[in-house]
Amino acid sequence: MTEYQLKDREKAILRFVIHQFILTANPVGSRNVSKKYDLGLSPASIRNVMADLEEMGLLDHPHTSAGRVPTDKGYRVYVDSLMDPPVIDxxxxxxxxxxxxxxxxxxxxxxxxxxxxxxxxxxxxxxxxxxFEQAELEKIQLVKLTSKRILVVVSVKSGLIKTITLEVDAEVKEEQLSSIQQILNERLCGLKFSEIRATFQERVKDISSEKYRPIIRVFLDSVDKIFTDTKxxxxxxxxxxxxxxxxxxxxxxxxxxxxxxxxxxxxxxxxxxxxxxxxxxxxxxxxxxxxxxxxxxxxxxxxxxxxxxxxxxxxxxxxxxxxxxxxxxxxxxxxxxxxxxxxxxxxx
Incomplete structure (x- = not known):
């Protein structure tokens, strides 16, 4: 049922029933609508329109009550075309x-x-x-925490930061971290996280120096963790x-x-x-x-x-x-x- 198929009186009554139900949380009867809103229609006429709206699947009729309540479809028509324009006070x-x-x-x-x-x-x-998933990498910083633990600080262009701690199999020296940090920034900056995950291995495969290998290995093992959006x-x-x-x-x-x-x-x-x-x-x-x-x-x-x-x-x-x-x-x-x-x- 689409909104443009409703007659004016059907739109008005659906709107009033929903307004009243929102206010009271109680099923709404035709007499209630007739008293509360000046529609120029008798309770009997309103009741007939409400029955039509129920047939269309826009109102429902709880068995314990003579009144009607909106259905999901009724609320949808209301939100799409019948409610007051949203204005914050x-x-x-x-x-x-x-x-x-x-x-x-x-x-x-x-x-x-x-x-x-x-x-x-x-x-x-x-x-x-x-x-972070579609963020562009601005820079990576590597900080030595202990001889075998490093902190990876990932900054994205929005200004937000993600950090992760990694364990390295071999002893780490400051000069190693500085060199690896420079290499990673040269090769990864400006890429999205998804791109880095997909191409990281290819981008570092030529780094064969023995002194860099333990750090590169831990990055290869952890690339999904470092460049995945979990936060x-x-x-x-x-x-x-x-x-x-x-x-x-x-x-x-x-x-x-x-x-x-x-x-x-x-x-x-x-x-x-x-x-x-x-x-x-x-x-x-x-x-x-x-x-x-x-x-x-x-x-x-x-x-x-x-x-x-x-x-x-x-x-x-x-x-x-x-x-x-x-x-x-x-x-x-x-x-x-x-x-x-x-x-x-x-x-x-």
Whole structure:
């Protein structure tokens, strides 16, 4: 069922039913719509239209109630064409602007962003660490920690840094590290992580000197670990679990438990965020109920948007019950993503 096939009165009643359900969390009856909204239609006429909307799969009729509730399809039509335009209010803007400028460290900034987003939306908020996968290498630094341990510091052009400690089979000298560091920078700088992983062996195969071989060998053994993006999952900031549990949808113990399990196993949420982003037509992704690519998330809606730091991108968004104020939440997600991008760009 597509939006343009709906008549004006069907659009109006679907919109009002969803508005009322968002406000009350209770099934909406025709008499309620008739009293609350001036449609110029009798309760009987409204009831007939609601029955038509139910036939189209846009409303559902819980067996314990005379009222209707929106389906996933109904919410989709509402989000795509019937809700108010997303506009963030001045007080919310002020909260975002004042708090984001207080942080200088990237991780602290992402952490406070998740808290602000949760506070403004009353939902579970998530902010993923920027993805290194498509980042261009700016430089590698090798630091001697002990006679057989070295610290590899990988800097990308966005200004972010990744570090990893490697164990070498032979004793390492400062002059060896200095020479290898220079060689690696000459051959790898400007390449993406994926390119480095694919071509590293070819790029260092001519380094045959005995004194360099132990260090090159450990790099060959560890290239996937050094140049793989693991931080974005490990450093995903989640805020607002308690807020989400205050919604009526989660008063049931089983649903309450499912939220806790999702938060503890956040890679499920991140995987679905990534899938939604891939399928979205823009960098704003909205998935409702069964549109989410995991059965565990079929009772939730997710709204997410990319933010940028140089050539890297991360994702911020919310997860909550399908019964949410979509317009208000979309406005908050979009504005905070834009301000986060701006703040991270300033700090580079």
């Amino acid at each position: 001045i007080s919310a803007k002020k909260i975002v602007d004042e708090n984001l400028t207080l942080q200088n460290e990237t991780e602290e900034l992402l952490k406070i962003t998740s808290a602000i987003l949760s506070d403004l939306t009353n939902q579970l908020a998530l902010v993923t660490y920027p993805r 974005s999952v490990d450093k995903t900031f989640i805020a607002g679990t308690k807020k989400m549990l205050t919604h009526p949808e989660f008063f049931d113990h089983e649903k309450f438990q499912s939220v806790i399990e999702l938060v503890e196993n956040k890679d499920i949420i991140i995987h679905v965020l990534d899938k939604n982003k891939e399928e979205a037509k823009s960098d704003l992704a909205i998935s409702i109920g069964q549109e989410n690519k995991d059965e565990k998330l079929s009772d939730y809606s997710m709204i997410s948007k990319e933010y940028k730091i140089g050539d890297l991108t991360g994702t911020l968004g919310i997860m909550g019950p399908k019964r949410m104020d979509y317009s208000k939440i979309i406005a908050a997600v979009v504005y905070i993503a834009e301000q986060l991008t701006e703040e991270l760009t300033k700090q580079r």
